[in-house]
Amino acid sequence: MKIVCVFFVSFVCLLEKFADGKKSPNIVFIVSDDYGFRDIGYHGAEFATPNLDKLAADGVKLENYYVQPICSPTRSQLMTGRYQIHTGLQHSIIWPSQPYGVPLDDPTMADFLRGQGYSTHAVGKWHLGLYKKEHTPLHRGFDSFYGYWTGGEDYYKYYVCDRFHNRTIRDLSASGFLLPGQINNQQDVEWCGYDLRDGNEPVTTMNGTYSTHLYTRKSIELIEKASSSKQPLFLYLAYQAVHSPMEAPDKYIKPYSFIKNKYRRIYAGMVSAMDEGIGNITAALKQNGLWEDTILIFTTDNGGQILAGGNNWPLRGYKRTLWEGGMRGVGFVSGPALGRSGQISKELMHVSDWLPTVADMVGSKLNSSWKPDGENQWPMISKGKRSARSQILHNIDIWTPLKGNRLYNNTFDNRVRAAVRVGDYKLITGDPGDDRWIPPPHEEIDLMTSKEKVTDPADTKNLWLFNVRKDPSEVIDLSLTMPEKVVELLAVLATYNATAVPPNYPPSDPNCDPKLHGGYWGPWE
Structure with missing residues (x-):
């Protein structure tokens, strides 16, 4: 058959x-x-x-x-x-x-x-x-x-x-x-x-x-x-x-x-x-x-x-x-x-x-x-x-410019652009890109003529933690209330990073x- x-x-x-x-x-x-x-x-x-x-x-x-x-x-x-x-x-x-x-x-x-x-x-x-x-x-x-x-x-x-x-x-x-x-x-x-x-x-x-x-x-x-x-x-x-x-x-x-x-x-x-x-x-x-x-x-x-016309709402x-x-x-x-x-x-x-x-x-x-x-x-x-x-390693990109201040020593550098998912939790570090929620366009909105968000130089935040099973839209940042989980996931990133080959670009x-x-x-x- x-x-x-x-x-x-x-x-x-x-x-x-x-x-x-x-x-x-x-x-x-x-x-x-x-x-x-x-x-x-x-x-x-x-x-x-x-x-x-x-x-x-x-x-x-x-x-x-x-x-x-x-x-x-x-x-x-x-x-x-x-x-x-x-x-x-x-x-x-x-x-x-x-x-x-x-x-x-x-x-x-x-x-x-x-x-x-x-x-x-x-x-x-x-x-x-x-x-x-x-x-x-x-x-x-x-x-x-x-x-x-x-x-x-x-x-x-x-x-x-x-x-x-x-x-x-x-x-x-x-x-x-x-x-x-x-x-x-x-x-x-x-x-x-x-x-x-x-x-x-x-x-x-x-x-x-x-x-x-x-x-x-x-x-x-x-x-x-x-x-x-x-x-x-x-x-x-x-x-x-x-x-x-x-x-x-x-x-x-x-x-x-x-x-x-x-x-x-x-x-x-x-x-x-x-x-x-x-x-x-x-x-x-x-x-x-x-x-x-x-x-x-x-x-x-x-x-x-x-x-270019696409949409990911409510993500x-x-x-x-x-x-x-x-x-x-x-x-x-x-x-x-x-x-x-x-x-x-x-x-x-x-x-x-x-x-x-x-x-x-x-x-x-x-x-x-x-x-x-x-x-x-x-x-x-x-x-x-x-x-x-x-768990999923979303990425570790050491060549994107570092963002903000380092918050933890002897573990993964949170200034580096990276993200990892472990169980229900997702940790994001460094500069993840435009952080807006973009709804489907309405008549008065033309997203093609808008520009991608330029990060405010004064914005040095570089660490986020979410329970993406309960909060798939990533609204509630848990990084300040669950520091132990942050440290746990930073260690996971460090383990992955130890296996990385140099970027090729x-x-x-x-x-x-x-x-x-x-x-x-x-x-x-």
Whole structure:
């Protein structure tokens, strides 16, 4: 019997090994980009997500699930099961012009599944390194790839610009990537190029095709081929949606004329196009006789970007911050083969858990050379067992400027940007980013024209403690009333920090210039 698991980022699909033991489950993993916690129907979105809502209602909603605040760290942890302090991705994302990627000695989920006899395919966004061919998908365990190697671009032209980066220059682009003409000042160096690939080859014929439609179509083609194959399928679909720039066909935007905020209205259209695509993928699984043996999982890669239409209400903060709005993700598991429906799991789960969970799902184990930080959560998802983890390291970023005064000696330095969850308690130190609660925009509010909060130099507070089970919106700071718990969690951070590798965030390399490579972003070493 053949099984298909579909993953949506915010999660990975996990299946029990079937009793006959003759076939391994197919796995389809779908990830949405910058999809806000508020922005799905069952969390109160003001726009429709009928396919996502139905799939979630028919499966298991993961309501205590965490990702990372930004793209590359989440995707790297999903693929390798390794915390970013162990891969050098503590500080930021991988920019197109930077010569680094996820370490080559950390194998990926695709490597593992290929070793189990799977046919492995990636569609959509990569964002795990491109400066050497060895960092691109066909060299990281995938048999095929169709999509883009960078982290964000135009939805129709597949064109993006980047500028000089190093760890001493603050990322100034709120959206994360620049479009032509968005130079911050005359000192900036800008490199621009196209980024759409079929395997390693540039694609030049899709200008004008909306990427959400394109990646849905390519995924359906792979599903159709899988229906006649005896080899199990791993399909990793990482939508560009709903990352900026704000672009969607008019037909998806028009139903939301009641949303007065322009960017929120476009964002609603972007979500609707993605929701339709997921519905079409579900239909393709049914039409090709795979649905009854399918598990479908959906996950985001980080919190919504309020400056690009997203929203995380009632959570505090948003993309790039260490508040819950930056890291608590939308995610669910669905499909007839799951064997459970109408369930809500409030057990603790982290994006790094997917790799060991998949290993259990296919009836295998990671060998001793694999050292994931993630935990096997398949019993939790498939049988309702307790979570296999009791804590999460959200991050330790020693390269973000220190904030405030050191309050405790002989333990973790509370001036460093970091966060950890242990049981019900979450400790945040240093500068976690914009600390506002941002409600869904109203007619008189235009969040795209507002600026991210600039911290008052006089504000030296650098320590917060919350019981996030009772207080998920992080309203009641317990750091002054529970000093023992603060010291306990600082010690946990110190233990993690002792295992960290140095951050990797090299200056941009001018040899990245797409003009030197046929106008396309691609390897230059």
